[in-house]
Amino acid sequence: MQILWNHLDHTDWHARLAGRAIGLRQDWAYGQAMTALGATVGRAVVVQNGVELALVQVLQRRGLRVLAQGPVWLTDLTTTQKRQILQRLACHFGATIATPDAGLGGFGMVPFVTPQAYAVWHLGPDPVQLRENMWGKWRNRLTVAERHIRITDLRKPTQLAQLIAAEGAQRQARGYANLPGALAQHWAGEKLVLGWMGKGAVQAGMVFLIHGQSASYFLAWASAQARAAFVHGPMLWHAAQTLRGRGVMDLNLGAIDTQAGAGLARFKLGTGAGVQWAGPTCLVLP
Template sequence: MIPRDAPPLQQSPAYGQAMAALGARAHAVGAVHLIERPGLRLIQRATLTLPEARRLARFPGATILTAPLHGPGLLPLVTARHHAEWDLSPPPEALRAGLHGKWRNALRRGEALHLGQDDPRALADLLAREAEQARHRRYRSLPAGFVAHWPGPRLLLHLRHKGGLEAAMLFLIHGGAATYHIGWTSAAGRARQAHRAMLWQAALHLRAAGVRRLDLGPVDSTNPGLARFKLGTGARLTDLGPTSLVLPG
């Protein structure tokens, strides 16, 4: 059973603190955490009812909600997204048994790698590689400054060879949950199954630290290889619901 103190990243106080440091206004209304910018209010992954969402939309500006809610007063803007969430509460031997066969076999090839942990130089390298990767693949993510302002614990695993970064993964920890934030691998790291080794070691480390849910991020049909990688851990799809404009009510 995943504990109640395992909120999604966007509903954690640490997320609000980091966003506030980047210039947004972060506050909570009851148990719901909101991010506000002039004329815009964002409510992401909160557990709330439709009447509660519409009450929150009574304040000036547009209210945008991402949640598995449907009904009058919600105008969908983006279709539902799905994330892969890995339940880390079973014992390690059960977690390993839950890996898909091909995933587990590939992991064996990477388990002998010597992975480093929490090196500032590796983090700087990863952030630079991530920015380059985002430009090349034309996607947008939270700015690098978000990591600099993150007030909570984090886990960085990395692989270096002859002084150069071959692969790295960064996880943000928030209460009894953690979120895969960014990662990068070279062709050499990919061939050595570095990301499988990192994800498995991260799961064990996070579980030992009290984390019971690991959010591996979006599962998208446009990237079937990445979807297989995430779901091969035994993670389950979570419906985040559509992103909607909320009408006041």
């Protein structure tokens, strides 16, 4: 088995991932944006007997390699084979931390963070069925809000910067963690930035990052006025239709916590999204 580091360019990477559902952190644009923010990124292709088995993108620091939402498996492999690939990736000076999309327990995988649940909204059904799949109360609130809410695209860099700053202040006040908001400014792939204007300023907004046939709900902010008007309901519905029109099949609405964040979990699941579990975060032993 060979691990070929930084062997592929942007075109080669995307050619191998075409038509596959991949997580945000395995998209080339994610690595490109994190590099712009000062991170060190490594990309590898795993090969055995001339057959490419997997692609993986990692963040690297001295003595640490972090692998999230991957590897992306390029062929059918057993759980044992997948675990062996992760253990080969861990053969370096330092620790390797991995959070694969599915659990890969067993020898050499030492879990230390429990699995996280995510709300994933499948956008495949036609708009009528997509709306019918919503929770009744969510759909009723959406219908009421649509009567007076008009969602617009935020195309100006200054508007995106304003939204990132507002969400950053909200993050600090509420004490939750997220990827750096500036990642959206450096995102070289497709993205969707939506807003609601009021009193000459952005009163609410959402940012979605597109990666292959999937997209991720990256950040959102709303003023008190926007929250009272359920603005994020029409905004999320508008995003679903727009993303579906761009060929996106699945929208990851982010982590859900039915205890600490019950209200946000209800908002996400009320769309009709399903629950998808990632594997536990593990220390991988070489």
